[in-house]
Amino acid sequence: MKDVFTSGDIKAMDAHEIALHNNELELIRRAGSLVAQAICSHASRRRAVFFCGSGNNGADGVAAAATLAELGWETRVYAVRLGQGEAISRLYTQYRMKSGREVLPLPSNDGIPPYDVVVDALLGTGARFGLEGDYLRAARIINRLGESGRVVAVDLPTGVSADTGRAHENAVRADLTVCLSGFKPGVILYPGAEYAGEVLAYQVIPSPLLPSRRRYLFTRSDVHSLKRSRNTHKGDYGRLAILGGSMEMPGAALLSAEAALRSGAGTVTLLSDPETARVYAHRVREAMVRPVAAPHDMPALLQGKTALVMGPGLGDGPRVYELVAEGLSAGMPTLIDADGLNALARGGPEILLSASGPLVLTPHPKELSRLLDTELRTVVEDPLAAVEEAANRFRCTVLLKGAVTLIAGAESTLFSNRGCAGMAKGGSGDVLSGVIGGFLAHGAEPQYAAAAGAYLAGVAGEAAMARYGSTAMTPYHTVECLHKAYLPYES
Incomplete structure (x- = not known):
């Protein structure tokens, strides 16, 4: 059986791991490496654009972009809002050093050219349901670029509820979703499953704090x-x-x-x-x-x-x-x-x-x-x-x-x-x-x-x-x- 974790489970697991080992930046880099690995295994061309939010999901996206840049990919990162704190600042610096490019704010117009891979790292499991403002605009841009490129969502598509599978009408439609720390209910339940595309699940924390109620995907x-x-x-x-x-x-x-x-x-x-x-x-x-x-x-x-x-x-x-x-x-x-x-x-x-x-x-x-x-x-x-x-x-x-x-x-x-x-x-x-x-x-x-x-x-x-x-x-x-x-x- 494959692990399924709710947003509450993930929040508790991350907090416990960071309190125990003080390793937030290490976890983000590990998550970014797994996302980059999944992208490399599912894309033949090496041009990717990332849309990142200000939270942990966005940080995972920046880390993945830095990893791909180190592997020789052409990458571009747009931040809906710049994240705050030492960890995200170090990730921005790392991306700049490896790609030779800055993390850019989301442009005011929709003039972003097509890319082979379009990465949705806007909102993760901690986001409340709904889309508005720049996040709504970014989701629409991702869906437009997805008409000619392959869309990869980090953890779950933006606009899909992590726990219920409810989907906003402008939710990101992904071809591939890379779930970090196990599957989320929202990419298994409908209509979220229709937005997630193919789903891969990786474990970021080697020995996580497990919830009292376990949830699993029953398989063959x-x-x-x-x-x-x-x-x-x-x-x-x-x-x-x-x-x-x-x-x-x-x-x-x-x-x-x-x-x-x-x-x-x-x-x-x-x-x-x-x-x-x-x-x-x-x-x-x-x-x-x-x-x-x-x-x-x-x-x-x-x-x-x-x-x-x-x-x-x-x-x-x-x-x-x-x-x-x-x-x-x-x-x-x-x-x-x-x-x-x-x-x-x-x-x-x-x-x-x-x-x-x-x-x-x-x-x-x-x-x-x-x-x-x-x-x-x-x-x-x-x-x-x-x-x-x-x-x-x-x-x-x-x-x-x-x-x-x-x-x-x-x-x-x-x-x-x-x-x-x-x-x-x-x-x-x-x-x-x-x-x-x-x-x-x-x-x-x-x-x-x-x-x-x-x-x-x-x-x-x-x-x-x-x-x-x-x-x-x-x-x-x-x-x-x-x-x-x-x-x-x-x-």
């Missing part, structure tokens, strides 16, 4: 092996129950069941109201079907099961909250999605605190806003804060769906950025519930099950889009392509 190498021993049977891979389906939405539970079976669950049993169960009996092949006549039937039906999924297509009838309450008392790993979450929001999500087994909640932003009793806008504008608040409040793993999936547990938050536009269709969440349920059934730890499930379902969705296109693909096509996501981990 984080998925555990799926290879099975030859001498096994279905009981070794768990028995999953899915409480879902209704006459109004019969397909949701079917998608979950199929996804769970294709995600390794030894057996899958669909639990539905008697009328829907009769329909399923004629449509389901590998899964078993059991009718649930009343909430008090649940304990007997869950005997011997190793995990439970509740919610896909369950409907909003008067018994749903009681059914969910019975499931929470079953003492097994449980995932709650869709109508299960809506029932909790109506009846009181505090019941989650009485669950006798580990929980995974998988809301989309609207469902999460209901659980937290807040406005949808609050979740959309700061999804990281919202999902972590929910994980802390309900003491469980919470997966927030979106173009980037966030998975918050007790001590850490994981980001998964796999998936595609073709998955933005009703039923994709039901597929995800089944995939995660399959992992829970055969014993995966809840946060890992949620993260691996989101990652692999995203890979399968990408494979489906490659075959059918984003318009024509359906959630079942994602189910069909799960094998393409899993096969690399079975060897």
